Amino acid sequence: MIRRLKSLGSQFGSVLATLFGLSVVTFMIGRVMPVDPVIAAVGDNASQEVVAKARAAMGLDEPLIVQYWHYLTQVLHGDFGQSVLTHNEVASDIAHYFPATMELATYALIIATVIGVPLGIWAAVRQDSLTDQIIRVICLAGHSVPVFVLALLALIIFYAGLGIAPGPGRQGIIYQDMITPVTGFLTIDCLYAGDWDAFRDAVAHLVLPVSILSYFSLAYITRMTRAFMLDALRGEFIVAARAKGLSARKVVLNHAFPTIAVQLLTVLALTYAGLLEGAVVTETVFAWPGLGLYLTKALMNGDMNPVVGCTLLIGLIYVALNLLADILYRVFDPRVS
Amino acid sequence: MISRRNFLAASAVFPTLSYLSWTSAFAATPKNVLVVAMQLDNMTSLDPHEGFESVGAEICGNMYHKLVAPNLEDPDKVDPQIAESWTASEDGKTFTFKIRKGLKFSSGAPVTAEDCAFSLQRAVKLNKSPAFIITQFGFNADNAETAITAPDADTVVLKTENPTALGLLLYCLSANVGAIIEKKAALDHAEGDDLGNAWLRQNSAGSGEFMLKIWRASDSVVLLKNPNGDYKGNIERIIMRHIVDPSSQLLMLKQGDVDIARNLLTEQLKGLEGDDSIKLMQKSTASIMLMSLNQAVEKLQNPKVWEAFKWAVGYHAMQKNIVPMTYVVHQAIVPEGLPGAYNENPFEQDLEKAKALLAEAGYPDGFEIEIDHYSAPPYPDIAQAIQADLGKIGIKVTLLAAENRQVLTKMRARKHQVALSSWGTDYFDPNSNVDVFCINHDNSDDATTRPFCWRSHFQDDKIAKMAEDARDEPDPETRIKKYVELQKYYMNNSPFVVMMQSSVVAAMRPNVEGVRLGTLPDSHSYAGTSKA
Numbered sequence: 075m076i077r078r079l080k081s082l083g084s085q086f087g088s089v090l091a092t093l094f095g096l097s098v099v100t101f102m103i104g105r106v107m108p109v110d111p112v113i114a115a116v117g118d119n120a121s122q123e124v125v126a127k128a129r130a131a132m133g134l135d136e137p138l139i140v141q142y143w144h145y146l147t148q149v150l151h152g153d154f155g156q157s158v159l160t161h162n163e164v165a166s167d168i169a170h171y172f173p174a175t176m177e178l179a180t181y182a183l184i185i186a187t188v189i190g191v192p193l194g195i196w197a198a199v200r201q202d203s204l205t206d207q208i209i210r211v212i213c214l215a216g217h218s219v220p221v222f223v224l225a226l227l228a229l230i231i232f233y234a235g236l237g238i239a240p241g242p243g244r245q246g247i248i249y250q251d252m253i254t255p256v257t258g259f260l261t262i263d264c265l266y267a268g269d270w271d272a273f274r275d276a277v278a279h280l281v282l283p284v285s286i287l288s289y290f291s292l293a294y295i296t297r298m299t300r301a302f303m304l305d306a307l308r309g310e311f312i313v314a315a316r317a318k319g320l321s322a323r324k325v326v327l328n329h330a331f332p333t334i335a336v337q338l339l340t341v342l343a344l345t346y347a348g349l350l351e352g353a354v355v356t357e358t359v360f361a362w363p364g365l366g367l368y369l370t371k372a373l374m375n376g377d378m379n380p381v382v383g384c385t386l387l388i389g390l391i392y393v394a395l396n397l398l399a400d401i402l403y404r405v406f407d408p409r410v411s
Numbered sequence: 412m413i414s415r416r417n418f419l420a421a422s423a424v425f426p427t428l429s430y431l432s433w434t435s436a437f438a439a440t441p442k443n444v445l446v447v448a449m450q451l452d453n454m455t456s457l458d459p460h461e462g463f464e465s466v467g468a469e470i471c472g473n474m475y476h477k478l479v480a481p482n483l484e485d486p487d488k489v490d491p492q493i494a495e496s497w498t499a500s501e502d503g504k505t506f507t508f509k510i511r512k513g514l515k516f517s518s519g520a521p522v523t524a525e526d527c528a529f530s531l532q533r534a535v536k537l538n539k540s541p542a543f544i545i546t547q548f549g550f551n552a553d554n555a556e557t558a559i560t561a562p563d564a565d566t567v568v569l570k571t572e573n574p575t576a577l578g579l580l581l582y583c584l585s586a587n588v589g590a591i592i593e594k595k596a597a598l599d600h601a602e603g604d605d606l607g608n609a610w611l612r613q614n615s616a617g618s619g620e621f622m623l624k625i626w627r628a629s630d631s632v633v634l635l636k637n638p639n640g641d642y643k644g645n646i647e648r649i650i651m652r653h654i655v656d657p658s659s660q661l662l663m664l665k666q667g668d669v670d671i672a673r674n675l676l677t678e679q680l681k682g683l684e685g686d687d688s689i690k691l692m693q694k695s696t697a698s699i700m701l702m703s704l705n706q707a708v709e710k711l712q713n714p715k716v717w718e719a720f721k722w723a724v725g726y727h728a729m730q731k732n733i734v735p736m737t738y739v740v741h742q743a744i745v746p747e748g749l750p751g752a753y754n755e756n757p758f759e760q761d762l763e764k765a766k767a768l769l770a771e772a773g774y775p776d777g778f779e780i781e782i783d784h785y786s787a788p789p790y791p792d793i794a795q796a797i798q799a800d801l802g803k804i805g806i807k808v809t810l811l812a813a814e815n816r817q818v819l820t821k822m823r824a825r826k827h828q829v830a831l832s833s834w835g836t837d838y839f840d841p842n843s844n845v846d847v848f849c850i851n852h853d854n855s856d857d858a859t860t861r862p863f864c865w866r867s868h869f870q871d872d873k874i875a876k877m878a879e880d881a882r883d884e885p886d887p888e889t890r891i892k893k894y895v896e897l898q899k900y901y902m903n904n905s906p907f908v909v910m911m912q913s914s915v916v917a918a919m920r921p922n923v924e925g926v927r928l929g930t931l932p933d934s935h936s937y938a939g940t941s942k943a
Contacts, residue, residue, distance in 0.1 A: 108813075108817050108820055109816045109817050109820050110816070110819075110820040113819055113823075114455070114816065116463065116539070116540040117463040117464055117540050118819050119835065119837050119847075120541075121540075122859055122860050122861045123538075124539065124542070125861075127538075159452070159455055159628065160628035160629070161455060161456060161609075161613075167628070170627070226658055229659065230662065233666065234662045237666070241659070241668045242663060243652060243654075247446055247650060247668070248441070250631070250650065251625070251633070358655045359656050359658075359659055361652065361653065361654045361655065361659060363627070363630040363653070367629060367655070371452055371629065374814050374815075376816060376820075
């Protein structure tokens with residue numbers, strides 16, 4: 075019991091250390107970046123008097139270490155500061171943008187997993203066959219075609235050409251402001267409000283960006299699944315299972331798959347974390363008000379409170395997903411105690 | 412082993428999901444809603460006395476009226492807006508405005524002289540970025556209430572510190588910082604002594620044609636018709652959507668999901684030529700693209716070198732090949748469309764002359780130089796063209812591309828050699844640009860005023876004198892003439908190579924009527940817009 079508490083404590087400590095390190099690095103990078111955040115706040119044409127006033131108000135005239143100390147005490151009080159660009163509290167901005175990204179990422183991961191894992195298994199089982207080659211080509215395209223090409227192509231074909239998909243954006247114009255955000259997941263909020271038309275509209279707007287994102291994640295998941303599976307199929311226990319006369323399906327699904335499931339969890343967790351960082355290009359093309367765009371824009375303007383806030387959030391996501399994978403390892407893999 | 416059937420069933424998820432989209436109706440936008448696709452990120456506040464970026468200026472321009480407004484057809488005229496008439500005292504220090512009766516704020520309250528005086532006082536007291544436009548007349552937080560007064564319900568009196576040209580004052584009052592807001596609304600929502608600043612960033616209290624419903628940063632802005640305003644058309648709601656990617660904007664416009672696309676680039680616009688389903692409207696705006704030659708760099712100090720740069724650049728070829736629809740050639744510091752602009756373009760590419768000038772300056776073999784430039788289009792292409800042109804006269808250019816703010820930061824630190832950047836005019840008067848390009852009384856690193864020319868260490872007392880003389884000239888016609896003379900002289904005697912002036916383009920569905928684009932962003936107006 076005490077050992078478990080100790081390990082929990084040391085894990086918690088390492089999480090804190092990670093976040094602290096992240097905040098220091100991001101903050102310092104932000105302050106030595108050759109972009110003056112005051113320009114973002116008051117514009118390039120403002121008079122020197124206004125610039126000086128804004129610089130003092132933002133605390134930028136103090137030494138770096140003092141600035142960081144102020145920031146740290148602020149954060150410890152749960153205050154991530156204000157964004158220069160939006161004038162909103164960073165926390166409330168993140169609460170606005172993150173669910174949009176999370177919705178996209180979650181659906182993309184689900185689809186990528188549902189398709190990618192079986193595809194990877196199939197490719198492994200049929201190693202070097204035509205099926206394997208085709209799957210490899212599909213995945214290769216997912217690795218090598220730039221996102222914006224595919225995203226724009228999808229829009230041109232399905233939206234402009236065939237007219238079967240809605241255009242960029244998260245919602246149709248007529249549904250704008252009709253749904254009160256509860257969870258921030260538009261699809262769930264629509265269901266909660268009982269508005270089926272708005273729900274269908276929200277899902278329709280998700281189809282293209284989710285497909286694009288899931289395709290890119292799928293490429294990675296499939297490749298990893300195939301590699302794990304090939305490895306597993308070489309195991310002696312597979313030979314034994316086959317020798318026992320089990321059907322090919324039983325050998326793969328009941329004997330080989332459980333051994334790779336644990337490794338796959340890590341892959342999925344990392345993919346999910348990657349998706350949650352916000353897919354800037356996809357968000358740009360699809361006019362998706364997500365975290366990626368928010369973060370990039372803040373970074374370009376030297377608006378550091380949002381940048382550090384978002385970095386901490388992303389750091390937290392990675393740490394949390396890693397922890398989750400650790401826990402699941404323990405549950406699923408009897409070798410880890 | 413997964414059977415083929417199972418795999419097919421699993422992969423059927425995709426078409427099933429997209430089936431949902433087939434059943435949604437994607438109709439054209441409703442007739443009473445105007446949907447605009449534009450890049451909405453260039454704004455930090457919708458308080459007209461604070462915001463100072465182009466997109467915010469446009470939105471404020473549609474929500475607030477000022478005492479006077481620039482005449483969009485004739486830049487030399489000013490139109491009455493909230494004021495119906497005005498007079499100047501003989502000494503040029505007292506200005507009296509009569510307020511038009513019957514105007515109402517969006518709340519329904521009448522627009523009074525009290526509101527007008529309060530608004531101008533507020534702009535001075537807040538002292539945010541655009542405040543200098545009116546504080547240059549000597550107003551400050553201490554004297555605001557005595558220098559700006561409303562002696563009765565329809566009169567506003569302004570008392571300036573020094574004799575002031577009426578034209579300059581009127582043009583300055585036509586900027587957004589001269590917007591008239593409802594005093595009661597601002598004070599009701601004040602927090603501490605902010606005069607309602609925090610509230611007005613995301614709300615409106617004006618007498619313009621539209622009022623603010625909601626602004627979601629980097630997402631959308633929704634304006635509603637001001638029920639108590641002058642708007643006569645059939646638009647009830649304007650939805651501006653933040654669509655970053657110009658290609659996406661074009662697709663949405665073609666599909667009819669938006670009525671207007673505002674940020675199409677030359678590559679998209681070229682494809683629209685001869686397309687009857689889309690109307691294009693183009694207007695030169697008050698933003699110039701120029702090279703600044705930093706005078707702290709020794710080889711850039713000789714006026715012959717300045718001239719060599721000016722004769723080396725292929726202005727027209729660049730404009731025609733790189734930015735045919737979004738820029739026009741313009742070489743004077745006051746952009747076309749502003750009063751007093753000088754619209755002749757005397758420089759063209761003459762490599763022999765440029766080479767000879769370089770040799771005269773003592774650089775027969777040229778030299779090496781760095782040019783900082785924005786990384787956003789069309790700057791990289793323009794920079795490469797300049798690099799090629801200057802290469803022909805022996806100047807070896809290294810290009811340093813960076814994010815817009817990064818280039819500005821470097822310029823403000825006076826660390827550039829040559830910078831290719833842009834400059835946008837702040838208010839509708841030649842003094843707006845002339846002031847920052849000409850008047851630099853303190854060229855030290857810790858100067859208290861740091862005009863644009865200070866960034867490149869450029870100081871010329873003769874030019875400064877000419878600029879001040881033109882600014883203070885009371886006779887409007889002579890004033891314009893002086894500005895034209897100044898610009899001609901400046902072209903040949905300054906280290907700034909003004910090359911082009913940008914245009915704003917609105918691509919519209921054919922059923923949209925009455926959109927107006929102005930020389931400054933605050934006069935892009937939806938006041939006369941309707942949809943058939």
